[in-house]
Amino acid sequence: MIIVTGGSGKVGRAAVKHLMERGYDIASIDQARPAGLSNPPKPTDVNFTRADITDFGQVMAAFSGINGRVEKPVTGIVHLGAIASPGEAPDHEIFEVNTISTYNVFEAARRLGIRNVVWASSETLYGVPYQEGPAYVPVDEEITEPQWSYSLSKLMGEKMAEQFARWDKAAKIIGLRFSNVQEEKDYANFPSYQADAKTRHFNLWTYIDARDAAQAIRLALESKVTGAHVFGIANSNSVMTRGNDALLDEVFPGTPRKHKLLPNESLISIEKAKRVLGYRPEYDWKP
Template sequence: MIIVTGGSGQAGRACLKDLIAHGHEVCSVDLAPPADPSIRHSRVDLTDYGQTIAAFSAIDDRVSSQVTGIVHLAAIRAPGLAPNHVIFETNTVSTYNVFEAARQLKIRNIVWASSETVLGLPFANPPPYVPVDEEYPGRPETAYSLSKLMGEEMAKQFCRWDPETKIFGLRLSNVMDPERYAEFPGFDDDPRKRNWNLWAYIDARDAAQAIRLAFDSKLTGADVFVIANADGVMSQPNDALLDAVYPGVPHKRAFGPNETLLSIEKARRVLGYEPRHSWRDHKAG
C-alpha cells in the first residue's frame, strides 16, 4: 500500500487516480477527504507526530496492509495562505514527521512535493541563467520556499542515516488542471503576468506521472528534480519574452521557441519522465 498525504489537493487527486490506474493500492491521509468517495481516506494531522506514525502503522480497514511507500504532498501550498511563521512551521514539522515516522517504520520509499520556488521564485530579479536547473543552489525568497528547502536538506540527512532509503523531492511547477487552459491566451498581452516562474506550468496529470516514476525508481538516496511541462504558458517565443523582461540573461544551452525555461532534462534522464499533456493540444481540441 502507498499512503498519499494531501490526497485532496490538485496534485494529490491526480496522483491517487494515476497510482490506482497503474495497479497500486492507496490510502489518502489528509485533513480533508478526497473528491472521489471510493478512495480510502483517514483524517490525520501530520503536524502531530503521534498521529503520523500511527497512521503509517495501521488504521483499521484503511491502512491494513504493509505500507511500501509514502507520497507526501500535504502542505500549506503557497505563500500568503497563512502567516509566514505558520506556513514555515506547518510545512517543516509535517515533513519532518513524515520522514521520521517512515524511518522508524522502515518505510524506505518516499516521494514528496518540494517546489519550483526553491529556485528563486518569484523572479523579481533575473535568474542566473536559463533554462534554470537543479545545479542552481536553492534561493528561497519566502517562508514557504524556505520550508521546502528545509525539507530537501532534511531528506539528505535522513538518507545519510539510512543509505537504503530513497527520498526524492519533486520541485513541482505551478500545477494546472485542464479547465484552467482557457485562461492561457489571456497571458499573452503582458509577459510580466507570468514571468515570476519563467512562464512555466505543470499539468496535474503529468505531475502524477512524475510522482509515479519517482516512486517506481530503484535508486536510493536523496535527490531533487524540477518537474514542469515541456512547453510554457505563452504563445510568444522565449527570445521575445526574455528580451522584454530579462534582457541579457545568459543562456546555459540552446532551447526551443516555446520550450520550458525550468529545465526538465534531469527528470527525463534519471526518471524517464516525458510530459504527455500540453495546453496547446487542449486549445486545439
C-alpha cells in the first residue's frame, strides 16, 4: 500500500493514476475530494480519505490504518500535500503549512517504520524568479537559493529529510524538485509564449508534464538508494521554439553556461535523475 498526500492535486492525480495502472494499491489523503469519485466507490476509484496533514494526530491515524481504506501494510509515502505555489496564501501561512505538514509526514513515517518516502520539493530552490539571473545554466541540485517563504519551506523540507535519514540509516527520503507542472490541455497555451521571451522567463522556460512527474515519483519509490536525496525533475526540452542562447542573451545576459547548450534543452538539469533513477521524460509539448 502506497499513501499519497495531496492526491487530488495536479501531480497527485497523475501519480495516483500512474501507480494504480501499474498495480500499486493506493490511498489518497487530501482535504479535497477527487473529481469523479463515486459513492459508494467503484473498484476503479482510488481509496480516498479526507485528512488535515498539518495535524500530526490525523497523519499518524491515516498512515497507521483507515477502516476499509488503509488495511494492508504501508510500504511507501508520496507526500505532495502542500500549498502548491507562492502567493496562494500569505507568506507566513505558506511557510507554516508546508513546513509543519512535511515534518508531520516524515515523523509519522519514522514512528511507523515506513522507510520509503518521496516528496515534492520545488524548482524555486534554484533561485526562481531569478531577479539577478541564475547562478549558471543548466541549474542543478547544487544550487539552493530560496527567494520566497514558499521556497524557504521547501528548503526546510530538504534539511529535515537529511536529519530524518541520519536518524535511520535504512530510510530513503527523496525530494523531487519539480518544474512548473503542465497537463496535456495546458499545451494549447504554449504557442502564445513564443512572441515574448519574458512571458516564461521566471523559471528559465522549463516545465514538467504531470505524467512525467508521476513517472519520476514511481522511479523514486522503486529506487534502492538509502538516505536523503534531491533530484531536479523537468522535461527534456523548453517551452520555447527559440534557442536557449538567444533567450539567455536577451533576458539574462552574461549567465555562465556549464556546457555548450543544445538549442532547446531544459535549463533545469535532469542528468542526476537520469543517472540515479533511470528517469526519461516521455511526453513533449511539441507534436
